[in-house]
Amino acid sequence: MIRPATRGGIRPVGHVGAMAPYALADPVEKGTVSLAQNESAFAPSPLAIEAARKAATDLLPYPDPDWTELRDVIAGVHHLDPKAILCGAGSMELIASLVRAYAGRHEEVLGSEYGYLFMASACAQVGARYVTAPETGYRVCADALLDAVTSRTRMVFVCNPGNPTGTLIANSEMVRLRNGLRDDILLIVDQAYGEFADGAEDGFEIMQLAQGSATVVTRTFSKAYALAGARVGWGMFPKPVLLEARKTLNPNNISQISQAAAAAAMGDQAHMKSVVARTAAIRDRFSARCRKMGFAVPDSHTNFVLIPFAHADAAARADRMLRENGLLLRGMRGYGLAHCLRATIAEAPVMDRVASVLERISDET
Structure with a gap:
């Protein structure tokens, strides 16, 4: 006979029990x-739909854990080194992996006043403290972020273009922000809407920051590529950060159907x-x-x-x-x-x- 569970017999760790679940839109x-x-x-691109259909004919093997084809296509389009790219189940997985790798309990992650709230949830999962700096006219302010840095700051997180504001700051401001941060602070630039701004601001300059400094730039296939249901994101990582972040990613994290669809979508610019x-x-x-x-x-x-x-x-x-x-x-x-x-x-x-x-x-x- 199975003994009934008592109230409060199983308890989560304190910081998880205290956090609220991430709030999605109303049903x-x-x-x-x-x-x-x-x-x-x-x-999405008809090529992406066809690639997904073709990939669905053989679901026996696990998906490619290195996203080889997908990384190669991304690298070709954006003129990047494929070995510097990590792919995730949406850019959310990549952001969360960085928090797990670099933000400890009671350390600080600094964001902008109206920045993407998933970062607050990711910090709560590990017991890190999420703090924000004020925006000006619904726009990220590099000076306010720099003024808010403390000795406990481990990461700075910026959405550019912003979510939920939609506003954009110049790449030169992002470079100024990076140059004003300590070398031991990781800067994450989330460009989930980057394709909508590439005509106004050259996204490649920001991508290059990830090659020469402690900066990660993330993008997603959910918006401009119309593949929200496929859950595919990618990011440009400096090698030392890539090695640590990858430890916290789920292996085989993106299905072969999603990988195939995303590669075809990226190829159809x-x-x-x-x-x-x-x-x-x-x-x-x-x-x-x-x-x-x-x-x-x-x-x-x-x-x-x-x-x-x-x-x-x-x-x-x-x-x-x-x-x-x-x-x-x-x-x-x-x-x-x-x-x-x-x-x-x-x-x-x-x-x-x-x-x-x-x-x-x-x-x-």
Whole structure:
């Protein structure tokens, strides 16, 4: 006979028990269009879909643990050394692996005020302290980050372009930030939306930082390549950091189907650039329409738009009205932006629906 478990018999370690689970977007109800997850408005490359179908015909072997084909294609497109690339189940896995490798209990990881909140969760998992420096006009401020560095700082984490703000700082500012940090501080530059900014800022300069300093640059296939469901990310790592981070990655972490799809998607740069251009055109029209209504929408270099309202109650009311019209945006209360909603860019007719609801709201205020 099995003895029943007693209350509190199994306990997690203290810092895990104290942490909150990472918050995803609200579940999508039937008949509702979700604009909350920053998924692509357009389908992935047909070459990626065909490569995935072909890979699915043989699922007997484990996937390539070194992502050989995928790394070679990434390196060829971005003019990088494939041996300096690590791939993960989304860039989230790579970010978490770096925290596990380099941030100890009670040490500090420094981020920007409105930076990607997954970093806070990754720090909580290991008992590290996540602290932030203020932004200026929803933009990362290199000087504020440098001023916030302490003797306990082990890592600095910056999203550029920013999430959830969509804003961008110049590569020269990122280089200045790196040059102002101690050599024993690891800088992580998350460029999940980098393809949307490559026309405005040359991403290759930042990639080169990873070759000559304690800097990692991460990207993902979830956004511009429209492969969120495949869960594939990659990063450029200095060799010593790569060796340590790899120890904390799951072996065989990316399925062969996802590897094949991502390699084909990376090889089809024309399709990716078309997705980016079409998304940006819809985004910019939507942003202009929002500004005409009086919303101070920051310039976005991503596939989403941050919409600030007069106050938190106004944002909550807009959220209710949008949901009543079958439209789900992302609330930003967890980021300290309770007065904002974030709208992922969807196809033009959907964005017109969002704008129409917002216009009714602005007319009533």
